[in-house]
Each structure stands twice: as C-alpha cells, then as structure tokens.
Amino acid sequence: MSNKVIQAMYDDDDVLLNAVKETREADYHIEEVFTPFPVHGLDKAMGLKGTRIAITSFIYGVIGFFFAIWMMDYMMIIDWPQDIGGKPNFSYAENMPAFVPIMFELTVFFAAHLMVITFYMRSKLWPFQEASNPDPRTTDDKFVMEVSLDGDEQKMSDFLKKTGAIELKVAEKS
Amino acid sequence: MSHYEAPIREPLILGDKSYHDISNDIAAPIEGKANKWWWFVFSVAMIAFLWGIGAIAYTIGTGIGVWGLNNRINWAWDITNFVWWVGIGHAGTLISAVLLLFRQKWRMGINRSAEAMTIFAVIQAGTFPMIHMGRIWNGYWTMPIPNQFGSLWVNFNSPLLWDVFAISTYLSVSLVFWYTGLLPDFAMIRDRATKPFQKKIYSLLSFGWTGRAKDWQRFEEVSLVLAGLATPLVLSVHTIVSFDFATSVIPGWHSTIYPPYFVAGAVFSGFAMVQTLLIIMRKVSNLEQYITRYHIEMMNKVILVTGGIVFVAYLSEFFVGWYSGSLYEDFTYLSVGAATGPYAWAFWALILCNSVFPQLLWFKKLRTSFTFSFIMSIIINTGMWFERFDIIVINLSRGHLPSSWTQFEPTFVDIGIYVGTIGFFFVLFLLYARTFPVVAQAEIKSILKSSGNNYKKEH
Numbered sequence: 001m002s003n004k005v006i007q008a009m010y011d012d013d014d015v016l017l018n019a020v021k022e023t024r025e026a027d028y029h030i031e032e033v034f035t036p037f038p039v040h041g042l043d044k045a046m047g048l049k050g051t052r053i054a055i056t057s058f059i060y061g062v063i064g065f066f067f068a069i070w071m072m073d074y075m076m077i078i079d080w081p082q083d084i085g086g087k088p089n090f091s092y093a094e095n096m097p098a099f100v101p102i103m104f105e106l107t108v109f110f111a112a113h114l115m116v117i118t119f120y121m122r123s124k125l126w127p128f129q130e131a132s133n134p135d136p137r138t139t140d141d142k143f144v145m146e147v148s149l150d151g152d153e154q155k156m157s158d159f160l161k162k163t164g165a166i167e168l169k170v171a172e173k174s
Numbered sequence: 175m176s177h178y179e180a181p182i183r184e185p186l187i188l189g190d191k192s193y194h195d196i197s198n199d200i201a202a203p204i205e206g207k208a209n210k211w212w213w214f215v216f217s218v219a220m221i222a223f224l225w226g227i228g229a230i231a232y233t234i235g236t237g238i239g240v241w242g243l244n245n246r247i248n249w250a251w252d253i254t255n256f257v258w259w260v261g262i263g264h265a266g267t268l269i270s271a272v273l274l275l276f277r278q279k280w281r282m283g284i285n286r287s288a289e290a291m292t293i294f295a296v297i298q299a300g301t302f303p304m305i306h307m308g309r310i311w312n313g314y315w316t317m318p319i320p321n322q323f324g325s326l327w328v329n330f331n332s333p334l335l336w337d338v339f340a341i342s343t344y345l346s347v348s349l350v351f352w353y354t355g356l357l358p359d360f361a362m363i364r365d366r367a368t369k370p371f372q373k374k375i376y377s378l379l380s381f382g383w384t385g386r387a388k389d390w391q392r393f394e395e396v397s398l399v400l401a402g403l404a405t406p407l408v409l410s411v412h413t414i415v416s417f418d419f420a421t422s423v424i425p426g427w428h429s430t431i432y433p434p435y436f437v438a439g440a441v442f443s444g445f446a447m448v449q450t451l452l453i454i455m456r457k458v459s460n461l462e463q464y465i466t467r468y469h470i471e472m473m474n475k476v477i478l479v480t481g482g483i484v485f486v487a488y489l490s491e492f493f494v495g496w497y498s499g500s501l502y503e504d505f506t507y508l509s510v511g512a513a514t515g516p517y518a519w520a521f522w523a524l525i526l527c528n529s530v531f532p533q534l535l536w537f538k539k540l541r542t543s544f545t546f547s548f549i550m551s552i553i554i555n556t557g558m559w560f561e562r563f564d565i566i567v568i569n570l571s572r573g574h575l576p577s578s579w580t581q582f583e584p585t586f587v588d589i590g591i592y593v594g595t596i597g598f599f600f601v602l603f604l605l606y607a608r609t610f611p612v613v614a615q616a617e618i619k620s621i622l623k624s625s626g627n628n629y630k631k632e633h
Contacts, residue, residue, distance in 0.1 A: 013623075032386055032387065033386070033387040034384060034385045034386060034387075035385050035387065035390065036193065036358070036362065036385060036616065036619060037193075037358070037385075037390075037615075037616040037617070037619040037620045038390040038393065038394050038616070038620055039390070039620075040620070042387050042390070043387055043388075043390075043391045046387055048387060048388060048391060050391075051388075051391050051392045051395045053392055053395050053396060053399070054395055054398075054399050057399050057403075061403075071318060072330050075318060075327040075328070075330065076327065076329075076330050076331075079327065080326060080327055082326070082329075084329060084331045084332075085331065087331055095331070098330065098331040099330055101333075101336040101339070101340065101410070101414055101417075102330055102335075102336060102339050104406075104410060105336075105339040105340055105343045105407075105410065106339070106343075108343055108347065108403050108406070108407050108410075109343045109346070109347070111399075111403055112347045112350065112351075112400055112403050112404075113346065113347070113350065115396060115399060115400075116350045116354060116396060116400070119354070119392050119393075119396045120381065122392065123386075123388070123389045123392055124382065125357065125381040125382060125383060125389075126381055126382070127378055127381060128378065128382075129381055129382025130377075130382055131361065131364065131365070131377065131380065131382045131383065131384050132382070132384050133361075133365070133384040133385060136365035136366065137365070138365075138384075138385055139358065139361045139362040139364070139365045139366075139383075139384075139385055140193070140194060140197045140362060140365065140366060141192065141193035141194040141197065141619075
C-alpha cells in the first residue's frame with residue numbers, strides 16, 4: 001500500500017453517507033472522514049466501533065463515590081470526631097444522612113471531569129494543538145472523505161466522482 | 175426521507191438557509207464591529223461593575239458592619255442576592271441537559287447563550303458567600319485541607335459546606351459542558367478567520383478540533399453522558415441551597431417543601447432571565463431566524479409550568495402555617511401576619527409578580543408576543559428577588575422575642591454590591607456576545623434538514 005490518500009470532498013451529508021457505504025462495498029479503505037457537524041449514522045456506515053467513553057465515566061463516578069466516603073470517614077469520624085448538634089460522630093453509617101450530598105456531588109464531579117479529560121486526551125484536543133483538517137471548509141459546509149490510494153489512481157478517481165465528490169485531491173497520509 | 179419531521183411541528187430555522195449561511199450568520203457578530211449601542215450598554219455595565227468593586231473593597235477593608243445587618247436580621251441582601259443569582263443560573267443547564275434528554279430540538283437555538291448566562295450568574299452568586307465570610311483571605315478554609323493550616327477539618331454536617339461543594343461542582347461541570355460544545359464552533363471561526371491575530375486566538379480556543387468521525391462519535395456520547403450527569407446535578411444544587419434554610423429551626427424556613435419548591439422557582443427565574451437576554455440579543459445580533467417566536471413561546475410554557483408549581487408551593491406554605499395554629503407561624507413570609515404587617519409591600523410584590531401576572535401567559539396571543547414576554551421576564555425576575563428577600567428578611571424580622579422585632583434597611587454598600595454584580599453579569603455577557611459563537615451552529619446544522627423552513631416545505 002502506498003502512503004498516499006485521495007481526499008474526496010462532498011457538499012451534502014446524505015451524498016457523503018452514500019459515498020461512504022459505496023466506498024466500503026468497493027473494498028477501498030477509508031482512512032478518515034471530516035465533517036462540520038455530527039452526521040448521524042456515519043460511524044456505523046464507516047464501521048467504527050462504539051465509543052467506550054460512557055463506561056469510563058461510570059468507573060470515574062464509582063471512584064468519586066468511594067473517595068467521598070473515604071474522605072469524610074477520615075475527617076469526621078477517625079481523625080477528629082466532634083459533637084455537632086449531637087450527631088453520631090463515632091460511626092460513618094449512622095452519620096451518613098448528613099454526608100449524602102457530598103457523596104453525590106463528588107460522584108458527579110469525578111464522573112464529569114475525568115470523562116471530559118479522557119475525551120480530550122483520546123481525541124488529542126488541548127490548547128496549542130494544531131488543527132489537521134485537510135481543508136478549512138470542513139468546519140463550515142463541506143465534507144471530506146480520505147481514502148487510501150490503492151492501485152489505479154484514475155480508476156479510483158472515476159469511482160469517487162461517481163459517488164458525488166465535487167473535488168478530489170491526492171495528499172500524503174498524515 | 176430520514177430527515178422527515180411531521181409538518182405540524184413548526185420550523186426552528188427560518189429563512190432559506192444553507193449550511194454556509196448558518197456559518198456566516200453565526201460568525202457575523204464576531205467578525206463585525208461593535209456599534210454605538212453596544213459601547214453605551216457596555217460602559218453603563220462597566221460603571222456599575224466598578225461601583226460594585228468599590229463597595230466590595232469597602233466591605234472587605236472595614237468589615238461587614240457596613241451592611242445593614244442587625245442582631246435580629248443577620249442575613250439579608252447578601253444571601254437574597256446569592257440565592258437569586260444561583261436560581262437564575264439554573265436555566266442554562268436545564269435547557270442544555272434536560273431538554274437534550276427529552277430530545278427537544280428547540281433547545282439548540284438557545285442553549286449556548288443560556289449556558290453562558292448560567293456560568294456568568296453563578297459567578298455573581300459565588301461572590302456573596304465569599305465576601306460575607308468577612309475575612310475573605312481565609313476563604314480556602316472551606317476546602318477540606320489538613321488541620322495544620324489553621325482550622326479544624328471542615329464540617330461535613332453543615333449545609334453551608336454542602337453549598338461549597340454543590341456550587342463549585344455545578345460551576346465547573348457547566349463550564350466544561352459549555353466549552354466542549356464550543357470546540358467545533360470555535361474551529362469554524364478559526365478556519366474562516368482572515369486576521370492573523372483572530373486566527374491565533376480561535377486556534378488556541380478550539381483545541382485543534384478537526385471534526386473527525388471518531389471525535390464526533392465521542393463528542394455526542396460525552397454530551398449525552400454530561401447531560402445525564404448534569405440533570406440530577408442541577409436539581410441537587412438548588413435543593414442544597416434550600417437546605418441552608420430548611421435544616422434550620424427558624425419558623426418559615428424549617429419546611430420540608432423547600433427543595434422542590436426552590437428548584438421550580440430557580441427554573442422559573444432562570445427562564446425569565448434567558449428571555450430578557452435573548453429577546454434583545456436576537457434583534458441586536460440578527461438571530462431572528464434562529465431564535466424564533468416559537469422558541470419564546472416554548473420558554474414561556476416552561477415559565478408557566480414552573481410558575482404554577484411555585485404558586486402551589488406558596489398556597490401550601492400559607493395553608494400549613496395557618497392550619498398549624500402556631501402563633502409564630504403567623505409571622506412567616508406567607509401568612510396573614512406578613513400580608514398585613516410592616517412588610518406587606520414585599521409580600522404583595524411577591525404574590526403579584528410571581529403568581530398573578532404570569533397567569534397572563536395562558537393567552538397564546540400574549541405568550542407569543544416579544545414585547546409582552548420581555549416585560550413579563552422583568553416582572554418575574556423582580557418577583558423572584560422578592561421571594562428570596564421575603565423568605566430571609568420577613569422570617570427573620572420577627573422571632574420568639576417581641577422586643578427584638580425589627581426591620582432591615584440596606585446601606586449604600588448593600589445596594590452597591592448588588593448593582594455591581596448586575597453590572598459584572600452584563601459586562602461578561604456583552605463580551606461573550608461579541609467574541610463567542612452565540613448559537614451552537616454545529617448542532618443547528620445537524621437539524622437543518624429536518625427543521626429548516628426551506629427543507630420542511632419540500633416534504
């Protein structure tokens with residue numbers, strides 16, 4: 001396989017979706033698709049696996065929940081128990097009704113923030129990250145499908161034109 | 175085909191828009207220049223903000239004795255304003271999270287600005303407990319830090335500490351929710367920017383967003399999960415704020431109805447503030463085709479529902495207080511005593527603004543009128559301020575010891591800080607309106623084919 005890709009540009013999401021399906025049926029390899037907005041069904045059409053980011057969020061939430069219990073147990077029961085309004089200060093379980101709000105808040109705090117950080121890391125999104133979309137119009141109204149250049153370039157170009165591409169460009173694989 | 179939507183649903187995007195038109199419309203305020211009116215309103219807001227800073231500096235330098243608090247009424251405008259701002263800060267997350275879970279497409283035209291309003295309002299709210307500490311430089315004592323820093327461990331039994339956790343979680347989660355949604359829109363501005371400085375700034379802000387299929391898949395999943403997390407969070411925040419009162423033993427505060435009643439009131443006032451801001455912004459920023467009459471009507475319906483819940487809560491508080499036959503319950507903020515006592519004006523301001531006038535929204539003609547909705551939103555915001563004022567000041571003004579009965583008078587410092595937070599809020603919002611994509615254009619584009627006016631006609 002060569003290190004080149006053909007960037008086929010489309011100007012409609014429905015045309016793109018069909019093109020993705022046809023390209024895969026024709027046994028070409030789709031490297032990447034860039035779209036200006038979430039096109040529903042695109043991930044399935046491309047054969048992308050589902051994301052597991054919701055599962056990480058659940059795990060982070062569980063960690064936050066137990067962190068809250070550990071923290072309050074250490075501070076309020078073990079390290080320095082105090083008599084506050086006669087509340088039971090010798091047992092976490094008996095004092096727990098007062099601790100429920102913090103248990104909830106920390107669960108949400110961990111689940112939300114760590115999930116978003118995971119998302120940013122996995123998708124390489126952070127300050128000073130250079131954007132690498134092949135054409136600035138892909139954040140406006142154009143859609144680009146990158147297909148690995150494999151075999152006859154002319155045949156591939158004709159095929160992509162037939163799927164509705166309005167512009168074709170050969171580029172190095174990034 | 176797959177974009178079909180029942181014709182009975184009103185179009186959410188008017189005008190015959192293409193994807194590129196949407197980009198142009200949303201980028202226009204950022205790429206254009208501010209007009210005279212923007213500078214005028216900005217200057218007024220800035221002056222108010224500076225006055226507030228002066229009042230805060232005076233408070234911190236001298237002590238909170240410069241406020242109008244007295245022995246009996248030891249909480250007043252500070253906590254009133256705190257609860258008012260936190261309440262306003264509920265609409266944004268409600269619109270972006272709850273309406274996302276309910277798949278309400280009309281949220282897409284307004285969610286960005288509503289979330290911005292939320293964040294700016296919560297910042298104002300946070301100011302009040304901070305300065306009420308008196309010694310603000312010890313503010314970090316509210317964090318769970320080890321004893322050798324000078325204090326004992328924080329007290330996790332206290333609703334005031336729950337507030338610290340609830341508000342900071344709410345602020346930070348709203349902020350990342352908002353920011354994650356902004357990434358594709360910043361990227362759109364970045365890719366069309368022609369001025370080098372503008373390009374640099376928006377490159378930095380967009381975190382290198384490129385719109386890969388996998389990124390969109392994660393983006394949508396993250397939005398959904400954040401909505402699922404933010405929904406109970408938004409309900410918990412005002413619940414915990416209401417615990418500040420409900421867990422105490424003051425007559426009028428010690429009430430089990432507070433959490434749902436406060437949450438409904440928060441949504442009520444938050445939507446009113448969204449109306450106030452957006453009815454102006456849609457005109458000024460030329461967004462009439464994205465924030466339509468239909469959006470305003472839907473928000474008015476939410477106001478009507480939550481206002482109804484609040485009204486029922488008032489009735490039940492009034493009835494339960496009266497039915498208890500307790501002498502002290504006749505002094506609470508919803509009682510015959512309050513309606514005829516020295517604070518009768520505040521009592522009736524509350525009832526008229528929050529429960530009587532909003533009933534006019536039952537008329538379709540009125541709730542689809544921009545002018546009427548704008549006036550109503552101001553009335554509701556006033557009414558909701560009075561609700562918090564009544565709960566705090568009327569209930570505290572009379573206690574078990576008649577010799578200590580008194581009234582509250584705000585000093586110029588109280589007023590200054592309040593006006594200052596309003597100024598700061600508008601300073602932030604005006605800056606936002608000129609530098610941020612104020613409509614979630616990526617989301618709008620994804621519904622254009624199902625809810626755009628021109629596409630709907632074709633079906």
